Amino acid sequence: LQHYFIQSNLSMASTVDDRITSRLPPKDQTLQEAYDLPANFLEIDVCSPETHGVANKRYTDYEVRLKTNLPIFRVQECSVRRRYSDFEWLRGELEKESKIIVPTLPGKALKRLLPFRGDDGIFEEEFIEERRQAIEGFINKIAGHPLAQNEKCLHMFLTEPVIDKNYTPGKVRSH
16 A cells, blocks of 8 residues: 555656646747847947057047847947947946946057067057957947946947046936
8 A cells, every 4th residue: 555655646746747847839930030130139249440540649449330129228220439448438337337247358458559569569450350359249248238238338338429428327218
């Protein structure tokens, strides 16, 4: 009798487990649904580096392109140009104002700034491309964070042609 009781409890447990772990039947999907944009998306590309100026007044900036359908952003597509120092500014603002752990930026490349180099230093194409990839990874990590998406400084960085560094920090609301 004891053996039967254990056996029947085991068989009941396995039917309960099977119901809990069984897969849902797959939902039929139209071709349109399969190839449509995802429900929520956020794409940020850092591209088209351009070097400006001469001698010690030279700098490189990058095009930062935003495409999204997230309601927190007031525009779905835009493009701005940003220098490395603008990325540093954004990182500093997020460290001061937000509750997130902000990823690091690629280093300042101080060795490349030394005089009497045999190359173009920070204006070498290879260096510019490495930096472009690193800052693209940086901005995508930040913008993908739900708490960072509420920060005014991120919205200004991604959408405003000129960053107002005297802005009042705060949160944005969904539009």
